[in-house]
Amino acid sequence: MDRIRISGGNRLRGIIPISGAKNAALPLMIASLLTSDTLTLENVPHLADVEGLMRILGNHGVDIAVNGRRERQEDGYSRTIHFTCRTIADTTAPYELVSKMRASFWVIGPLLAREGKARVSLPGGCAIGTRPVDLFLEGLQALGANIEIDGGYVNATAPSGGLVGAKYTFPKVSVGATHVMMMAATLAKGTTIIDNAAREPEVEDLANCLNAMGARITGAGTRTITVEGVTNLSGARHRVLPDRIETGTYAMAVAMTGGDVTLEGTSAALLENALDVLRQTGAEITATETGLRVVRNGHGIHPVDIVTEPFPGFPTDLQAQFMALMTRSSGVSHITETIFENRFMHVQELARLGARISLSGQMARVEGVQRLKGAPVMATDLRASVSLVIAGLAAEGETIVNRVYHLDRGFERLEEKLTRCGAVVERVSE
Ligand SMILES: CC(=O)N[C@H]1[C@@H](OP(=O)(O)OP(=O)(O)OC[C@H]2O[C@@H](n3ccc(=O)[nH]c3=O)[C@H](O)[C@@H]2O)O[C@H](CO)[C@@H](O)[C@@H]1O
Numbered sequence: 001m002d003r004i005r006i007s008g009g010n011r012l013r014g015i016i017p018i019s020g021a022k023n024a025a026l027p028l029m030i031a032s033l034l035t036s037d038t039l040t041l042e043n044v045p046h047l048a049d050v051e052g053l054m055r056i057l058g059n060h061g062v063d064i065a066v067n068g069r070r071e072r073q074e075d076g077y078s079r080t081i082h083f084t085c086r087t088i089a090d091t092t093a094p095y096e097l098v099s100k101m102r103a104s105f106w107v108i109g110p111l112l113a114r115e116g117k118a119r120v121s122l123p124g125g126c127a128i129g130t131r132p133v134d135l136f137l138e139g140l141q142a143l144g145a146n147i148e149i150d151g152g153y154v155n156a157t158a159p160s161g162g163l164v165g166a167k168y169t170f171p172k173v174s175v176g177a178t179h180v181m182m183m184a185a186t187l188a189k190g191t192t193i194i195d196n197a198a199r200e201p202e203v204e205d206l207a208n209c210l211n212a213m214g215a216r217i218t219g220a221g222t223r224t225i226t227v228e229g230v231t232n233l234s235g236a237r238h239r240v241l242p243d244r245i246e247t248g249t250y251a252m253a254v255a256m257t258g259g260d261v262t263l264e265g266t267s268a269a270l271l272e273n274a275l276d277v278l279r280q281t282g283a284e285i286t287a288t289e290t291g292l293r294v295v296r297n298g299h300g301i302h303p304v305d306i307v308t309e310p311f312p313g314f315p316t317d318l319q320a321q322f323m324a325l326m327t328r329s330s331g332v333s334h335i336t337e338t339i340f341e342n343r344f345m346h347v348q349e350l351a352r353l354g355a356r357i358s359l360s361g362q363m364a365r366v367e368g369v370q371r372l373k374g375a376p377v378m379a380t381d382l383r384a385s386v387s388l389v390i391a392g393l394a395a396e397g398e399t400i401v402n403r404v405y406h407l408d409r410g411f412e413r414l415e416e417k418l419t420r421c422g423a424v425v426e427r428v429s430e
C-alpha cells in the first residue's frame, strides 16, 4: 500500500495548476446516461473516483473513449473523455461498485428518467457520517416514482408514461439530491420546481452542461431551480469547472508553510468565503488573469473561527485542511462542523504531530502551537488525508501518511504539484 513521505519545513514557491473538479466531473459523467449521443467532457481529472465511475458507467452500457482513443491515457493529467450510451445495457448498479463511492448512487436519476426503472445499491463513500438517501428518494417520489428498498438496494420505477414534473422543497440542502432531481426532471413531463436546492458551483456546472444537451433549466446556483421537461437530450461538449476544494487546499498549504504560489486555471469566485477566511489568517490573496496568487511572508498565522455551511458558506470539504492550518496559529480558534456529524477523524491524527485540539460535539477548539513534529499518521478519509499532508509540510522532520488511497480519490498528482513548489514529498510504494 502506498504512503506519502514528507520532510517538512520548506516554504512553497511556484505555480500549481488546478485540475478539473472531482465533484463536478462525477455528476457530469453520470449525465451521459441521459442521451444516446456522445457527451464530451474536457478537463476531467485523473482520479480514482473518476476511474471507478467509468467502471460503473461501462456496466450500464456507456462506451468511453479517452482523447478519441479507446485505450486509457495513463500520464495522470486531466483529459478529454467521450461518453456514449447508445442504449442502457443494465439498469442495476451493483453493491460491489456503488459501495466504494457515494456519487455512484446518483445514476438512479438518469436511469429512472431514461429507462423508467433503476435498481441501485445503497451507497458508500467517505466515512464522515451516516449519509442517508431519504432526500433523493422523496425527490424522486415527488416526480411520481415508486420506491422500494430491498436487500440493500433501492428499486425505483417510474409511472407508465414516465416521470412527471412537480414542485418539491428539500427539507435540507443536499448537493447530491439536487443533482439527481435536476437530471431526472430534464426528461419528465411538464415543469419541475426544486426549492431549497443546493447552490454549489458544481450544481450550476451540471445545469449548464444539461442545457447544452438540450435541457431547459433555469435558476441553478440559486435556491429555486426550474426544469421544463423535454422529450430527449442530445450530445454536447462541456469543460469541467476548476476544483475549488483543490484550490482552497493549496491556498491553505501556502498559508501554512509561508511562501508565494500562483494557482493557475482557477477562480476566486468559486470559493470567496474560504479565501476571505484565509485573508483573515494573514495570507495575501490576489486574483490574477488566470487564477489566484497566495502569499504569506513573515507574519504569524492569526486564529479565525469558522462554521461549515452549504455554499456559499465555508465548505465542509475544506474544514480538515483549515484545522491543520489553525494548529499553528498564534491563538485559539473554534471550528464548527454542521454538515457531517463524524467529520473530525483527522483530529487524533493531527494530535500525533503535536496539535492541541479538543472536541465538544460539533465543535473543535484548536489551540495553536509553535511547532509540529513529524510522525507516522493514518489518512481516514479524502480531505482528512490532505490535512495531514498540510500539517506535515510545516512539521519538523519526517511525516509518513499511510492509507493514501483516500488521497488518490480526489487529488491529481499531489506529490508532483507540491514538489515543483519546493516541498519534499514523495510516494513510497511497497
Ligand atoms: C461527490 C460530491 O459532490 N460530494 C460532495 C457532496 O456530497 P453529498 O452530495 O453526499 O452531500 P449532501 O449535500 O447530500 O449532504 C449534506 C447533508 O445532508 C444529509 N443528507 C443528504 C442526502 C439525504 O438524502 N439525506 C440527508 O440527510 C447528509 O448526510 C449531510 O449531512 O456534498 C458534500 C457537502 O458539500 C461534500 O462534502 C461532498 O464532497
Ligand SMILES: C=C(OP(=O)(O)O)C(=O)O
Residues within 6 Å of the ligand: 023, 101, 102, 103, 124, 125, 126, 128, 317, 382, 383, 410
Ligand atoms: C466527501 C467527499 O466525497 P464523497 O461525497 O464522494 O464521499 C469529498 O469530496 O470530500
